[in-house]
Amino acid sequence: MFDLSGKTALVTGSGRGIGLVLARGLAKAGARVAVNDLRDDIVGAARETLRRDGIEAAGAAFDVTDREAVREGIDRLERDVAPLDILVNNAGIHRRAPLAEMSAEDWRLVIETNLTSAFLVGQRAVRGMIARRSGKIINICSLNCELPRPSIGNYAAAKGGLVLLTRSMTVEWARHNIQINGIAPGYILTEMTKPLYEDPEKNAWIIGRTPAERWGRPEELVGAAVFLASAEADFVNGHVLFVDGGMRVAL
């Protein structure tokens, strides 16, 4: 069970953090993986990190918000490496500000990077999946897709939209034997959350609000991703799996 041998996976935004760990996890489950990030040097460094773990990853640097770059990147990967069986839409950013003061640019950038990108990359990757009648798309959502907190209105709106995009993809693409699901992480220790765990007050708030009373590690998302990428999830459609130490169910 959960064997991904013979499958090819692309993880967007996998130069570091959760994406890099998911790429490693999918590779350890047998998949051939392709790393994506904004620039060649970031992708190269991630591939080198994986090489030290005995994983020969492919690489494709492109901006997931740039439709033309996405088209070129996916087409090149499918031509030079292999058709994509698994897509993990992981790239994401934060631009924190109270909604009343948020610039239009910070709103737009976060919506484009966390939501529009999944549409653009998904739309390009699904063509081959439809033709082959097989594919898995995993959208990395967030606990904030349901529960916002002050200063992340752009991010919460994008992640909430990503849940509905996951369901929209499902209602259109499930009949082609493509399963689209989401993972909603709680608070996970990465560069993205550094401003939170390095602030004693915010750190204490997060630990106090999480029933598990701790932060999560990126490695703790691997099992969910491998499951949703595997044949064992062939009848799991439009689901969002929360991996959050219980934060979503606590008042």
Ligand SMILES: NC(=O)c1ccc[n+]([C@@H]2O[C@H](COP(=O)([O-])OP(=O)(O)OC[C@H]3O[C@@H](n4cnc5c(N)ncnc54)[C@H](O)[C@@H]3O)[C@@H](O)[C@H]2O)c1
């Ligand atoms: N860390 C958490 O607690 C947490 C919680 C819930 C959801 N998430 C989500 O998980 C995903 C990964 O988060 P992370 O914590 O690893 O963040 P991170 O900042 O460590 O990594 C994100 C990666 O995405 C890349 N990226 C950003 N914009 C891109 C673009 N336009 N094109 C290609 N790559 C781009 C960045 O260069 C970076 O390498 C994000 O979607 C994030 O919203 C994280």
